């Protein structure tokens with residue numbers, strides 16, 4: 640059974656509500672994608688970002704530890720400083736450039752420090768077919784504007800929320816298979832730790848946008864779409880600094896659990912097809 644408490648029952652800003660719900664539900668697994676994700680706003684609201692991203696994972700970990708549960712949490716490529724061109728692995732030094740990244744890193748550390756069994760998945764550039772994300776924003780703006788300037792010097796990989804959900808389901812099955820009544824804590828055992836989980840392959844935001852627009856053109860040959868222009872980050876200043884190198888090396892995920900994230904191009908195409916089907 641999956642229980643997804645609404646914010647009125649579990650407010651990540653409120654330690655007491657986290658503890659109360661954990662005690663009432665006594666989950667076997669805690670899947671924790673909740674976060675303060677307003678990256679630019681976090682620069683002026685560091686306390687809110689800290690409470691949700693840095694403190695809450697530690698509270699979840701403390702309560703999970705008490706009942707032998709395990710926590711599956713999500714973190715970000717923004718824990719890195721974006722230097723170099725090599726994909727980051729899990730043991731590389733961190734160095735967040737913005738408040739959001741710093742609070743997410745503090746959350747990783749707070750969860751690990753509780754001693755609870757945990758799997759932390761650092762991912763990047765998450766989108767879904769529906770809901771608010773880069774994919775939907777570009778698909779819409781490309782029909783409304785003549786030109787769109789898109790950053791072409793931040794490198795990483797778009798990651799489908801659906802792929803992350805599939806990975807999580809796979810892992811739970813993988814861990815539970817043959818578990819013979821062991822606690823989730825025991826099932827995770829020595830595999831506790833950080834894993835990188837981003838779409839396979841590499842892109843810039845410009846590549847991502849181009850693929851979205853190409854799909855629109857193919858589906859609607861008579862419609863006019865915006866011209867996509869590549870720009871460097873310096874031409875699109877934001878309150879929070881973003882890393883230029885967000886490439887994540889996902890080898891550990893494959894080696895430990897046998898899971899490989901699909902190619903970002905394939906997943907983007909699937910999300911666009913699903914949007915199109917929904918739109919009729």
Ligand SMILES: NC(=O)c1ccc[n+]([C@@H]2O[C@H](COP(=O)([O-])OP(=O)(O)OC[C@H]3O[C@@H](n4cnc5c(N)ncnc54)[C@H](OP(=O)(O)O)[C@@H]3O)[C@@H](O)[C@H]2O)c1
Pocket residue numbers: 646649650651652671672673674675676691713714715716743761762763764765766
């Ligand atoms: N989006 C990305 O590009 C990206 C990249 C790397 C890592 N991540 C990580 O992936 C995870 C999911 O990200 P996302 O983009 O899907 O985030 P999102 O769309 O902003 O969703 C975050 C969720 O957290 C919930 N939440 C926020 N504050 C809360 C509070 N005080 N109490 C209870 N719930 C609260 C939100 O609830 P409401 O719906 O009620 O607001 C929302 O459901 C996060 O851990 C994020 O740091 C995301």
